[in-house]
Amino acid sequence: MVAQEVESSGIEQGSCIVFVPHTTCGITINENTDPNVAFDMQHILNGIVPWSGDYRHAEGNSAAHLKASLMGFSVQVLVNEGRLCLGTWQGIYLCEFDGPRTRQIWIQLFAG
Numbered sequence: 001m002v003a004q005e006v007e008s009s010g011i012e013q014g015s016c017i018v019f020v021p022h023t024t025c026g027i028t029i030n031e032n033t034d035p036n037v038a039f040d041m042q043h044i045l046n047g048i049v050p051w052s053g054d055y056r057h058a059e060g061n062s063a064a065h066l067k068a069s070l071m072g073f074s075v076q077v078l079v080n081e082g083r084l085c086l087g088t089w090q091g092i093y094l095c096e097f098d099g100p101r102t103r104q105i106w107i108q109l110f111a112g
Contacts, residue, residue, distance in 0.1 A: 002092055003084050005107050012082050014111040019074040021106060022111065024064035024098035026071025032091025064098035071095045079109070
């Protein structure tokens with residue numbers, strides 16, 4: 001989705017910021033070839049921040065808020081020759097921690 005946005009933008013050189021305006025999902029860049037990487041990430045995050053714990057947030061989804069903060073809410077990727085400059089194995093991950101839910105992804109492109 002992000003790659004298509006960049007490629008159709010006409011921007012040859014610059015940068016791309018991808019932002020999620022939600023507090024219970026995050027965004028990151030990691031290996032995107034082996035599906036076990038996503039499994040491992042989820043497994044470790046569940047160990048670090050278990051769903052049930054001594055949380056005070058009344059809504060009951062504190063773990064989702066904490067995991068999203070650990071991932072972050074934006075990534076910035078360079079654009080060269082009209083394409084995202086990601087490493088050979090890299091991909092952009094939307095990390096959903098409180099869903100499924102309908103999410104927005106905001107993309108801002110900068111030429112230069």
